[in-house]
Amino acid sequence: MVLYALIAGVLIGLFYGFAALGLSLAFGVLRVVNIAHGDVIVLGSYLAYELSTQAHINPLFAIPIAVPLAVAIGMVFYRFVAPSLGRSKDPEMLSLILFFGVSQVIEALATIGFSVNQDTLLTGPVGNASVQIFGQSFPNYYPVAAAVAVPGALLVMFYLYRSRLGLATRALMSSRADAMLSGIDVGRTSALSFGIALALAASAGALSIYVNGGVSPSQGTDLTTTAFAVVVIGGLGNPAGALAGGLVFGLAEQFAQSYEPNWAGMVPYVLLLAVMLVKPEGLLSRRVRYA
Amino acid sequence: MAAAGAPEAAAGVLLELRGIGAGYGSMQVLWDIDLSVGEGEHVVILGANGAGKSTLLRVALGLLPLMRGTIRLRGEDVSGLRTDRRVAQGIGFMTEVGVFPELSVRENLLLGAYRLGRRQAQANLERTYEGFPLLAKFRSRSAGSLSGGQRKLVGVAKVLMGDPSLIVMDEPSSGLSPVAVQEVLDVLRRIERSDAALLIAEQNTAFLDLAQRAVVIEGGRNRFDGTVAQLRDDAALTRAYFGIE
16 A cells, blocks of 8 residues: 555656646746636646547647647736736735636636536546556556656756756746846746746646546636645745655645545645745755855 | 036946936935946945935836936937846846855856857856856855855856946945955956946945045935045045044
8 A cells, every 4th residue: 555655646746746837937937826827727628628529639639739829828918917017016916816817717718618517538548448557556647647747847847957048037036136137038038937837737737637537617726726735845936846846745645545535635735734834945945045 | 525416428438327316116215316437437336325326226227217317328328228138238237145046156157148148158157267266166056055255256257257348236245244345355356457347336435446436325316426536535525434534
């Protein structure tokens, strides 16, 4: 049972980290919590669902379709709202209200389009056969979710830590004013980062429909809550921390699921509280010397 | 005392601020300030805490909007230009913090040359490592893990990475021990020998040794604008800023 919980925790934890990566990136750049993050995951799930049921295409093909679409929508959306946020005396509060509104609109539109009922895919991403890992049997979406999450996260890390634009993005996460003073076009960099954040959320949607047993319009709030817990555990605004937070969250959930299923929904959040008490800045945040 | 208003801008003026009024929200902090920096000239803005020195620099770089007045760079009106576009015209700015604490020393230095493109930035990085061997040693460490003096060193080197024609510094001695201040002064003396113009806002009068001209701001208004020698001859200002009779 320990081995099962360990493997399942790592596989699902990688998915949680990937699903939260966009929330962390958006927070790092914009300094606001995108509470519509889970609703964008839901949209990704519906895209996967429609591809599978209407076009009979593997639902994972939703990812290459969603990425350019979400980047474009995110960039346009950022350009549309940024001037209002810039003029506001309280941009953080305005952003929360704004994203709350976006979340409600997405949920309402999804309800109109797909009804309130949960939609599920009867076939897994690679058929219905289970997969054996170290003698333990798992549904095939477990390793598939991890297999998509790992290269996806690596791509984001490569962008952030190996590209010039990624360096500009991390400078922007550190200090918006200093980034401007380094000659960085913060408007363009922020818009692109927000677009990438939405693309990550939508991509996670293609996996979420399996991991969460289906998709429904009201699922967005729960998904945002999970992603928020993951990024807070890892360190808010630190994309690498989101992956660490995802692993911690996934392992806690799977161990609880294995030993005390009634507590499975609560244990990861107890862990979140513990992390907040012991290391409030999150597990992977760097310390800064002040003397 | 030298003229309270700034001298007329002459040919070779790099940065010129005229009749600057600015503040935070509805609270005005600067009143009709004039300031100019010539090509290759070294100017120190002196003033007590809250005099408006940092606000003036923030306005010059476009981080704060103008209430009134104009800002010209090489004669061109840049009052409405975005900060990154002003930087692209050759201004290097070192804030009080001076670095991105979460990023490595190498990354901080590369960001100093962001506007120059990848190839030039790499060439300038090698030059910086030769000039500041300590930074080559610390290249992989996060800037936030360095001491205050080392961080200022990174901040100065970061600004120099951009090959600016005007270097602007906000309180480079802030939060430093006397020994660290001396180290910063030693580094700035290297800049003194370059072609770049220098504009430093400071409370520490030791920085006057680097300047040809001093501007004193008091209560958000011009109090003095003249040579450092003229400032030292002004009895009232000498008492106020040098603490001697």
